Amino acid sequence: MSRVRLPLAALSLASVSALVLSGCSQSSDASTQAGAGAASAAAATGEKPAPFSKGTVKVALVRQSGAGDYFEQWGNGAKAQAKALGIDLTVYDAQADNAKQATDLSSAINSGAQAIIVDHGFPATIQPEIDQAVKKGIKVVVYDVDQTNKSVVSTEQDDASMAQAVLDVMAKTIGRNTKVGYVNVAGYAALDKRDSVWKKALTANGWTQEFKVGKVTDSTATDNVPLVSAALTQHSDVTGVFAPYDELAKGTVLGVQNKKLQSKVKVFGADVSNADIQNMTAAGSPWVATAGTDPSAVGAAVVRTTALQLAGQLDKSSVEFPAVAITRDFLVKNKIENMDQLRTALPALNLSKVSTADWIPNVAH
Amino acid sequence: MTTTQSTEVPAAAAIRPATTTAVRVQNAVIKYGFILVTIALFLYFALSEGTFRESATLLDTLRYVSVAAILGLGVTLTMAVGGMDMSVGAVAGLGVSVAAQTMVVHNQVGTVAVLAVLAAGAVAGLLNALLIVVLRIPDMLATLGVMFVIQGGKLILVDGQSVTPGMTMSDGGTAPGKFTAGFLRIDRGTVLGIPVSVLIFGALTVAAWVFLARTRWGRVLYAIGANAEAARLAGIRVGAYRALAYVISGVLASVGGLILASRIGQGDVSAGTSQLLEAVAVALVGTSVLGRGRPNVWGTALGAVLIGIITTGLTIKGLPYYTQDVVEGAVLILALVFSFTLSKRRTA
Numbered sequence: 082m083s084r085v086r087l088p089l090a091a092l093s094l095a096s097v098s099a100l101v102l103s104g105c106s107q108s109s110d111a112s113t114q115a116g117a118g119a120a121s122a123a124a125a126t127g128e129k130p131a132p133f134s135k136g137t138v139k140v141a142l143v144r145q146s147g148a149g150d151y152f153e154q155w156g157n158g159a160k161a162q163a164k165a166l167g168i169d170l171t172v173y174d175a176q177a178d179n180a181k182q183a184t185d186l187s188s189a190i191n192s193g194a195q196a197i198i199v200d201h202g203f204p205a206t207i208q209p210e211i212d213q214a215v216k217k218g219i220k221v222v223v224y225d226v227d228q229t230n231k232s233v234v235s236t237e238q239d240d241a242s243m244a245q246a247v248l249d250v251m252a253k254t255i256g257r258n259t260k261v262g263y264v265n266v267a268g269y270a271a272l273d274k275r276d277s278v279w280k281k282a283l284t285a286n287g288w289t290q291e292f293k294v295g296k297v298t299d300s301t302a303t304d305n306v307p308l309v310s311a312a313l314t315q316h317s318d319v320t321g322v323f324a325p326y327d328e329l330a331k332g333t334v335l336g337v338q339n340k341k342l343q344s345k346v347k348v349f350g351a352d353v354s355n356a357d358i359q360n361m362t363a364a365g366s367p368w369v370a371t372a373g374t375d376p377s378a379v380g381a382a383v384v385r386t387t388a389l390q391l392a393g394q395l396d397k398s399s400v401e402f403p404a405v406a407i408t409r410d411f412l413v414k415n416k417i418e419n420m421d422q423l424r425t426a427l428p429a430l431n432l433s434k435v436s437t438a439d440w441i442p443n444v445a446h
Numbered sequence: 447m448t449t450t451q452s453t454e455v456p457a458a459a460a461i462r463p464a465t466t467t468a469v470r471v472q473n474a475v476i477k478y479g480f481i482l483v484t485i486a487l488f489l490y491f492a493l494s495e496g497t498f499r500e501s502a503t504l505l506d507t508l509r510y511v512s513v514a515a516i517l518g519l520g521v522t523l524t525m526a527v528g529g530m531d532m533s534v535g536a537v538a539g540l541g542v543s544v545a546a547q548t549m550v551v552h553n554q555v556g557t558v559a560v561l562a563v564l565a566a567g568a569v570a571g572l573l574n575a576l577l578i579v580v581l582r583i584p585d586m587l588a589t590l591g592v593m594f595v596i597q598g599g600k601l602i603l604v605d606g607q608s609v610t611p612g613m614t615m616s617d618g619g620t621a622p623g624k625f626t627a628g629f630l631r632i633d634r635g636t637v638l639g640i641p642v643s644v645l646i647f648g649a650l651t652v653a654a655w656v657f658l659a660r661t662r663w664g665r666v667l668y669a670i671g672a673n674a675e676a677a678r679l680a681g682i683r684v685g686a687y688r689a690l691a692y693v694i695s696g697v698l699a700s701v702g703g704l705i706l707a708s709r710i711g712q713g714d715v716s717a718g719t720s721q722l723l724e725a726v727a728v729a730l731v732g733t734s735v736l737g738r739g740r741p742n743v744w745g746t747a748l749g750a751v752l753i754g755i756i757t758t759g760l761t762i763k764g765l766p767y768y769t770q771d772v773v774e775g776a777v778l779i780l781a782l783v784f785s786f787t788l789s790k791r792r793t794a
Contacts, residue, residue, distance in 0.1 A: 171761070171762070171764050172764070172766065173761060174766065174767050176720065176767060177716060178716075178717075178720045179709075179710045179714050179716075179717065180513065180706045180709045180710050180714075180717060181510070181720070183633075183709045183710065184506055184509055184510040184709070185761075187506045187509070188503060188506045188507075188510075188758065188761065188762075191497065191500060191502040191503050191506060192497045192503070192762065193496075193497055203608075203610075203710060203711070203712055203714065205610065205611070205625070205710070205711035205712040206709070206710045206711050206712065208711075209634060209711075266607070266608070266715075267607050267608060267610065267613060268607070268608035268610055268712070268713075268714075294606075296606075296715065296716075297716070298716055298719075
């Protein structure tokens with residue numbers, strides 16, 4: 082008898098605790114909690130317009146991927162700004178699974194959200210859902226998505242200027258008519274734009290592209306190390322590698338170090354984050370230049386743009402966040418170890434003047 | 447009534463002392479416990495979250511799990527013969543690449559793409575069967591090897607790129623085709639308000655149930671899974687049936703690939719990889735349904751629905767994906783307790 086009862090009791094305990102577990106989490110509403118390192122909000126002075134004057138506003142954030150240092154900080158900035166505005170933000174994270182992002186977006190449309198922010202995504206996958214959302218009267222703001230609906234607000238970091246800024250440094254560092262490598266993938270709007278700047282730079286500088294490798298996964302940095310190592314085994318005579326996305330750049334740095342080529346092969350990346358700064362300033366790092374926006378400031382600015390659009394106060398259909406070139410020398414000389422110090426040293430990264438109003442408590446510094 | 451019962455119960459207990467209340471409750475828990483957990487979770491989300499109750503959300507949930515469910519049906523068949531197909535996610539991903547390559551690069555119509563994808567699935571299944579039946583490699587290891595070969599092979603097929611309409615191809619030309627409207631209806635279209643992919647999921651579930659539970663072939667598959675040597679001595683061509691299970695699994699996985707391709711609407715080199723573990727999980731969860739303790743089709747379908755309810759419900763509640771992984775894992779372990787620990791105790 083007791084041998085029978087014991088597992089039964091354990092089982093019912095397990096089912097009950099599973100229910101209690103999910104019950105508790107409802108009250109602690111993880112989605113609206115500010116991320117670590119988020120800035121404190123500056124107080125708003127103006128009176129809130131509708132719909133913000135009428136209580137909590139429901140917004141969905143549908144992300145292609147929230148993984149990786151850059152996207153985590155972006156998400157933290159967005160959550161912090163949403164909290165400051167009194168927005169109930171539900172985050173859908175497809176974990177780089179594009180099919181899931183399509184169904185996530187569909188769920189977000191049906192969730193009763195007043196606005197949807199779409200962070201990255203394949204246009205062919207999400208365009209029909211975006212059109213559907215617009216048709217239902219939901220305000221849609223996209224970040225780095227190359228989409229066609231005229232009612233949608235486009236936000237993006239200025240990718241062309243970002244690639245150009247890094248490639249200018251690269252041209253100065255390695256000179257003309259030399260051999261170079263390339264780590265990138267096609268099919269992502271931001272990366273495609275950086276790609277077209279790269280192609281022009283190749284011709285303009287007379288560079289020979291010895292290899293092109295790269296893939297995007299849920300652990301992009303790690304998964305690119307073997308690709309870059311293999312390419313460098315074959316082509317150890319390149320002087321510079323352009324990897325225009327920080328996760329790709331991290332993988333490239335490891336690949337270069339694996340092959341012990343860091344004194345000969347320099348890495349030119351893109352984007353910037355705490356981990357990227359650590360990576361660039363580490364002793365013997367081949368990563369000599371990057372260009373970026375502050376991911377946390379961008380995430381916050383996208384949420385502010387959405388708030389303005391909801392209030393009917395946004396008078397444009399696209400908002401661009403300019404990028405700033407950052408070199409290893411600059412970081413080392415100014416002893417910069419993290420984003421906070423970089424923001425102070427480079428005020429251009431601060432987007433506090435972008436998409437703001439007197440009723441918006443701004444989380445940017 | 448009450449008096450009659452009270453006199454009968456002690457009498458019955460005297461004849462069969464083992465049938466105590468505790469044992470009866472335990473049997474009921476083993477048999478219906480998992481269905482009850484599913485219903486309880488459903489009610490909990492439906493009562494606490496208004497959006498969860500809406501038919502659009504429920505259909506989205508089914509649409510989301512349809513791929514893992516269809517892949518899970520294939521895994522169920524291979525589990526029935528005592529094996530396991532680890533290549534289903536890769537085969538679905540291969541389907542996405544083949545569909546994109548056929549329509550975008552070779553400019554073919556949707557029907558050709560569908561046939562090409564199904565053929566690719568059958569070939570992958572045959573490859574598994576060859577390794578397992580002819581070369582006698584253990585199921586899980588053989589299909590794991592095939593998984594890697596396919597994941598790499600599909601990238602060779604598409605030149606390492608996600609195939610997009612209008613892209614520049616390796617020979618410098620521009621890709622001539624696009625995903626046809628008809629092909630896109632596989633996942634994006636509806637019939638009587640129900641997404642086509644959900645209807646495919648339903649139809650394949652019924653077909654797989656008829657095959658596995660209502661035909662001689664299905665009983666033979668289970669007989670092989672229970673004791674391959676006994677089945678062989680009974681005159682069953684064990685190798686042929688095991689090969690059949692893997693080929694069907696490959697074709698089912700490619701159907702999952704068709705739905706993914708239609709959902710994504712372009713090539714995607716990473717498609718399908720996330721589906722393997724979910725497919726295996728739903729098939730394993732399925733073993734616990736109705737206290738069967740063995741792979742079964744309705745169990746797999748219900749397992750998929752349960753995973754869908756958890757994912758959708760917890761997302762609406764605002765929990766991040768890693769919390770969902772923990773809850774899904776806990777549910778899987780709970781199901782395995784039903785399947786192995788409790789069922790074995792009952793039969794012992």
